[in-house]
Amino acid sequence: MKAKHGWTDTSVDDILEYVKDLLPAGNTCPGSLAEAKRITCPLDLPHEKYHARINDCIMYRKEHVDKTKCPVCDAERYKKGKKKAPRKVVWYFPLAPGCNGWKECPPPGKIRQKPGEKKKKKATVTTPLIGVWKRRSVFWDLPYWKILDTPHCLDVMHITKNVCESLLGTLLNMPDRTKDGPKARHDLKVLGIREELQIPAQEGQSEEEADGGQKRKRIKQPDYYCPPSCFTFSPAEVDQFFNCLLGVRVPFGYSGLISRYMDPKKRNFSGMKSHDCHVMMTQILPVAIRGIMDDHVRATLTGLCNFFDVITRKSISVKKLARLQEEIVVILCELEMYFPPAFFDVMVHLLVHIMDDIVSLGPAFLHNMMPFERMNGVIKGYVRNRSHPDGSIVQGWLTEECISFCTNYLDIEDPVGLPQNKHLRNRIK
Numbered sequence: 001m002k003a004k005h006g007w008t009d010t011s012v013d014d015i016l017e018y019v020k021d022l023l024p025a026g027n028t029c030p031g032s033l034a035e036a037k038r039i040t041c042p043l044d045l046p047h048e049k050y051h052a053r054i055n056d057c058i059m060y061r062k063e064h065v066d067k068t069k070c071p072v073c074d075a076e077r078y079k080k081g082k083k084k085a086p087r088k089v090v091w092y093f094p095l096a097p098g099c100n101g102w103k104e105c106p107p108p109g110k111i112r113q114k115p116g117e118k119k120k121k122k123a124t125v126t127t128p129l130i131g132v133w134k135r136r137s138v139f140w141d142l143p144y145w146k147i148l149d150t151p152h153c154l155d156v157m158h159i160t161k162n163v164c165e166s167l168l169g170t171l172l173n174m175p176d177r178t179k180d181g182p183k184a185r186h187d188l189k190v191l192g193i194r195e196e197l198q199i200p201a202q203e204g205q206s207e208e209e210a211d212g213g214q215k216r217k218r219i220k221q222p223d224y225y226c227p228p229s230c231f232t233f234s235p236a237e238v239d240q241f242f243n244c245l246l247g248v249r250v251p252f253g254y255s256g257l258i259s260r261y262m263d264p265k266k267r268n269f270s271g272m273k274s275h276d277c278h279v280m281m282t283q284i285l286p287v288a289i290r291g292i293m294d295d296h297v298r299a300t301l302t303g304l305c306n307f308f309d310v311i312t313r314k315s316i317s318v319k320k321l322a323r324l325q326e327e328i329v330v331i332l333c334e335l336e337m338y339f340p341p342a343f344f345d346v347m348v349h350l351l352v353h354i355m356d357d358i359v360s361l362g363p364a365f366l367h368n369m370m371p372f373e374r375m376n377g378v379i380k381g382y383v384r385n386r387s388h389p390d391g392s393i394v395q396g397w398l399t400e401e402c403i404s405f406c407t408n409y410l411d412i413e414d415p416v417g418l419p420q421n422k423h424l425r426n427r428i429k
Helices: 008-021 032-045 143-148 156-171 182-191 235-244 274-288 297-312 318-338 348-361 370-380 389-407 423-429
Strands: 046-050 089-094
Touching: 008 032, 008 156, 156 274, 156 297, 156 348, 235 274, 274 297, 274 370, 297 318, 297 348, 318 348
Parallel strands: none
Antiparallel strands: 046 089
């Protein structure tokens, strides 16, 4: 609870002292945080601590364990004072031989080396590079890559978020987010399509200015008139759209409140998380556009929202996979008939390949990034000392793992600070 809710040491001391007074005399409950740490420390995961240099040039271990200065930069090992406090301490978890985390999987674009090793000079490349690839992923060198059936996985979470932001920005004509503008209309003239949507040349205006081109001697930027398209909202329809979203109320924990993310005066959305975009695409947007857009455009957008809803369910019928693949191809073809070419970036194109991942890996919720994003939020909550965030995360994680391990031996009693499954609790009763 201390690590999860960010309690201070003084508050924990007061709580433990109060709980100890409530219990009968002679109890073994620790009365302070220091006593509690003495009890839980033997249950921690095995780890080693090493003194290190601030810039990570060496670690004071093995042949450097007794040195007081860095042999590389001649910096002091300890802080100034009588206690000889190290300037930096590194926590190391030796899980297994050969899994030390130094050379097994270096990050892309870097050559990881052990502390204290001299940097190797780059050798002259005598053979020409293969193709246009400048870098080679380190994951290709791992043993499991040779037997991996699906080496790549599309992240449905980010695809949904990017498509939702592009769609809302284009429908509401948000500045810096819309995919429809003078440059997009100029693309129509270059491609020779949709003459009714191209920017017409005004009186006293050259074709270059009408097409959105830049002239060196032009002083004032001309005003462009973009003819309305089939997906353009009128001012009354925009007000109707925002009024519909203002009345949306969701259960606690379902998603964020949509009204907090929108500004009806500026007609803009901001601050929406990935899960909020998922709820918007699958549940709210099909209802909000009813009676606003043309029937053919609304039917296409509703089919797109229904596609996201189906692929993110917990179970998908195998018989529907082929039909879903055909539907998304038809939906993208219809979107190309209504929206400008600038709308179709790589994220919209990846919708065609999502079904291949679902066939190989199962439903999308099994291989998206949402569980990892939630876990990152939990880990960030462990940070109390912002000058040493890594140490705060390690101590908070070890404390929670230790307490969770201890509660496995206390099944009869109700554990404190750990959430319970209400369905399992009712079943036991």
